[in-house]
Amino acid sequence: MAGLxxxxxxxxxxxxxxxxxxxxxxxxxxKKIDEDLYxxxxxxxxxxxxxxxxxxxLVETLRKTANERKISEPAVLQxxxxxxxxxxxxxxxxxxxxxxxxxxxLVVGVNGVGKTTTIGKLASNLRAQGKKVLLAAGDTFRxxxxxxxxxxxxxxxxxxxxQGEGADPAAVVFDALRAAKSRHIDVLLIDxxxxxHNKVNxxxxxxxxxxxxxxxxxxxxxxxxxxxxxxxGQNALQQVKIFQEAADVTGIILTKLDGTAKGxxxxxxxxEAKVPVKLIGIGEGIExxxxxxxxxxxxxxxxxxxxx
Amino acid sequence: xxxxEGLSEKLxxxxxxxxxxxxxxxxxxxxxxxxxxxxxxEADVSFKVVKDFIARIKERxxxxxxxxxxxxxxxxxxxxxxxxINLMGGSESKIQIAPKPPTVIMLVGLQGAGKTTQGAKLxxxxxxxxxxxxxxxxxxxxxxxxxxxxxLGEQIKVPVFSEGQISPVKIxxxxxxxxxxxGNDVLIIDxxxxxHINAExxxxxxxxxxxVNPQEILLVVDAMTGQDAVNVAEAFNNQLGLSGVIxxxxxxxxxxxxxxxxxxxxxxPIKFAGMGEKIDTLEVFxxxxxxxxxxxMGDVLTLIEKAQQxxxxxxxxxxxxxxxxxxxxxxxxxxxxxxxxxxGPLSSILEMIPxxxxxxxxxxxDEKEFTKIxxxxxxxxxxERRKPxxxxxxxxxxxxxxSGTTIQDVGKLLKQYEQTKKMLKQLSALxxxxxxxxxxxxxxxxxxKGxKGxKGGQGKKPFLKFPFPF
Numbered sequence: 124m125a126g127l128x129x130x131x132x133x134x135x136x137x138x139x140x141x142x143x144x145x146x147x148x149x150x151x152x153x154k155k156i157d158e159d160l161y162x163x164x165x166x167x168x169x170x171x172x173x174x175x176x177x178x179x180x181l182v183e184t185l186r187k188t189a190n191e192r193k194i195s196e197p198a199v200l201q202x203x204x205x206x207x208x209x210x211x212x213x214x215x216x217x218x219x220x221x222x223x224x225x226x227x228x229l230v231v232g233v234n235g236v237g238k239t240t241t242i243g244k245l246a247s248n249l250r251a252q253g254k255k256v257l258l259a260a261g262d263t264f265r266x267x268x269x270x271x272x273x274x275x276x277x278x279x280x281x282x283x284x285x286q287g288e289g290a291d292p293a294a295v296v297f298d299a300l301r302a303a304k305s306r307h308i309d310v311l312l313i314d315x316x317x318x319x320h321n322k323v324n325x326x327x328x329x330x331x332x333x334x335x336x337x338x339x340x341x342x343x344x345x346x347x348x349x350x351x352x353x354x355x356g357q358n359a360l361q362q363v364k365i366f367q368e369a370a371d372v373t374g375i376i377l378t379k380l381d382g383t384a385k386g387x388x389x390x391x392x393x394x395e396a397k398v399p400v401k402l403i404g405i406g407e408g409i410e411x412x413x414x415x416x417x418x419x420x421x422x423x424x425x426x427x428x429x430x431x
Numbered sequence: 432x433x434x435x436e437g438l439s440e441k442l443x444x445x446x447x448x449x450x451x452x453x454x455x456x457x458x459x460x461x462x463x464x465x466x467x468x469x470x471x472x473e474a475d476v477s478f479k480v481v482k483d484f485i486a487r488i489k490e491r492x493x494x495x496x497x498x499x500x501x502x503x504x505x506x507x508x509x510x511x512x513x514x515x516i517n518l519m520g521g522s523e524s525k526i527q528i529a530p531k532p533p534t535v536i537m538l539v540g541l542q543g544a545g546k547t548t549q550g551a552k553l554x555x556x557x558x559x560x561x562x563x564x565x566x567x568x569x570x571x572x573x574x575x576x577x578x579x580x581x582x583l584g585e586q587i588k589v590p591v592f593s594e595g596q597i598s599p600v601k602i603x604x605x606x607x608x609x610x611x612x613x614g615n616d617v618l619i620i621d622x623x624x625x626x627h628i629n630a631e632x633x634x635x636x637x638x639x640x641x642x643v644n645p646q647e648i649l650l651v652v653d654a655m656t657g658q659d660a661v662n663v664a665e666a667f668n669n670q671l672g673l674s675g676v677i678x679x680x681x682x683x684x685x686x687x688x689x690x691x692x693x694x695x696x697x698x699x700p701i702k703f704a705g706m707g708e709k710i711d712t713l714e715v716f717x718x719x720x721x722x723x724x725x726x727x728m729g730d731v732l733t734l735i736e737k738a739q740q741x742x743x744x745x746x747x748x749x750x751x752x753x754x755x756x757x758x759x760x761x762x763x764x765x766x767x768x769x770x771x772x773x774x775g776p777l778s779s780i781l782e783m784i785p786x787x788x789x790x791x792x793x794x795x796x797d798e799k800e801f802t803k804i805x806x807x808x809x810x811x812x813x814x815e816r817r818k819p820x821x822x823x824x825x826x827x828x829x830x831x832x833x834s835g836t837t838i839q840d841v842g843k844l845l846k847q848y849e850q851t852k853k854m855l856k857q858l859s860a861l862x863x864x865x866x867x868x869x870x871x872x873x874x875x876x877x878x879x880k881g882x883k884g885x886k887g888g889q890g891k892k893p894f895l896k897f898p899f900p901f
Contacts, residue, residue: 234545235653266582270578
């Protein structure tokens with residue numbers, strides 16, 4: 124199994140490398156700064172899911188800066204654009220932990236974005252730091268979601284608080300909060316069922332879960348983490364907006380960045396909702412959950428742009 | 432939200448100054464095409480697909496006679512709409528059946544697209560058509576994926592073939608034998624989610640394909656997918672030769688441009704749309720509805736269907752009767768609100784209505800207002816609900832207290848009720864109003880009722896009556 128993983132990684136790295144080489148070309152291949160270059164940049168941004176409006180704004184600002192600073196080198200322009208994007212993404216931001224007592228992270232998102240997998244990886248990371256971790260199986264809806272979390276719990280060495288399928292998730296969470304306190308747990312990670320943000324009842328259920336957490340442990344949840352699939356297009360804006368209304372999202376985890384999707388929609392989100400990206404998922408391995416680095420991300424937006 | 436601003440409104444504005452022109456010039460069309468392009472890109476249609484698509488539209492639009500009844504803007508939309516249906520259309524939601532059973536269907540796609548769920552839904556659908564499906568658990572990688580399929584199989588009473596975490600190629604091969612022995616005529620093979628750039632795992636799919644000779648290889652695509660949809664679809668198609676697509680999670684509020692992208696790059700029909708988490712929510716794909724949805728033109732058909740699904744026909748008939756006899760009371764008011772809310776968040780319902788986008792751009796629909804009204808009515812005694820005239824000041828005070836609202840709120844509601852009643856009185860004084868359209872006056876009551884019921888049964892007449900002005 125380990126052999127498979129390392130091989131897989133090698134392959135992925137190779138593929139990525141290919142992309143990187145390819146795209147340096149947009150800038151280095153261009154001899155001068157002209158309309159074609161701007162157009163090409165706009166194209167790259169749109170293809171990275173940045174969104175038409177945000178892409179237009181970025182290129183417009185770039186054009187202005189180029190004129191003001193009398194930039195004539197495409198390479199310099201590239202740096203300016205990266206700066207611009209990095210600035211948009213804000214500072215790298217770490218997860219917030221409770222000063223004392225159990226820290227509670229509530230993990231939310233639409234179906235199939237990778238909530239449970241992310242929790243598994245996060246649990247492993249925290250365990251590796253010597254923290255006592257407890258998992259709450261709040262997805263009582265999807266078939267075998269509880270078992271899936273249990274497998275991850277066993278891998279990470281974290282216990283799972285659960286009830287049966289179809290149980291009230293708020294009740295599971297309540298049990299888990301009690302257990303976290305009595306067992307002197309450092310971090311409680313709460314899994315929730317995937318829900319499309321336009322389902323009112325399910326969003327209300329989420330608000331209720333959050334209220335239960337707030338009531339049981341003052342100051343909690345310390346993070347409400349929205350898991351976002353990097354392959355998602357402009358609908359991600361709606362997801363962020365509505366999850367924020369229902370559960371006051373404090374951070375985003377951007378998953379599945381190991382494919383060819385670039386997750387550029389994050390830029391549009393930053394200009395509207397200002398929810399920081401805290402972690403990114405770049406593979407299936409336990410170690411493949413990494414802190415989000417705005418500069419690296421900005422670089423990758425261009426490097427991954429064109430296939431083949 | 433700007434995102435949901437209808438293309439039609441934008442185009443209308445673009446063409447405002449063109450009114451009276453007989454033909455569309457190239458410059459006019461170019462300007463319109465810019466708007467169309469933005470709309471498509473915002474709906475997540477792939478950049479390249481948009482480019483080709485626009486080129487085709489332009490060819491058709493230049494020199495077009497502007498129909499007298501239409502504004503130029505609408506004319507362009509009509510062309511865009513038709514071309515889009517052309518592109519997505521010709522789809523039939525049918526599964527190719529093998530001349531000699533068993534028929535083999537392979538489900539493939541990225542992680543989290545919804546393969547396992549759609550697989551169970553498909554099994555359920557085929558079972559209802561009299562087939563004897565077998566679900567095959569070939570996802571040996573994701574924790575508890577096999578268990579998930581087993582639970583779903585149990586729910587729909589369809590057997591699940593699994594051999595634990597051995598080679599998926601072997602599992603697929605063995606399942607074929609098992610199906611032949613046990614008389615299962617359709618195999619649905621659930622494969623693990625994988626990245627299209629993962630050569631090793633993509634190769635695994637080819638091996639499975641070689642062993643089982645599937646009639647159908649269906650790519651499951653998340654309807655919310657962005658620009659990457661083309662890369663994914665292309666890679667899977669090149670590797671395997673897809674036969675069709677299932678568009679999952681279409682019950683969300685995404686515009687779903689991925690549908691167009693995937694169809695454009697693979698040429699495969701979109702065979703089904705996943706419309707929910709429940710097992711019976713795999714539906715026929717409608718290219719025309721998808722086209723309006725991508726263009727943000729409103730989706731009236733879906734709205735009507737939603738209303739039909741959620742309205743209790745018997746109740747609706749009772750309501751008609753009451754309106755006619757002017758016996759409407761607050762209990763009915765409450766019923767109506769409940770039915771309306773069953774259809775989903777109001778804002779998304781309103782978005783489905785063409786032209787509403789503009790009017791509602793700045794209007795915040797306060798769902799809480801409905802909660803409030805519900806609370807107020809629920810705090811009344813049944814007697815009070817039936818005869819709101821009985822409610823005097825002291826009762827208002829109690830109702831406000833009981834519902835956590837103010838006396839003003841209660842008063843406002845009662846006033847609305849009065850106004851509505853008055854309005855209905857005027858309405859039912861008009862011929863043919865106050866009930867169904869062209870409903871004959873009170874004569875022949877029983878026969879008319881019967882007819883009405885039949886109509887409702889055919890599902891042709893949506894009960895979309897919300898007689899209360901908000």
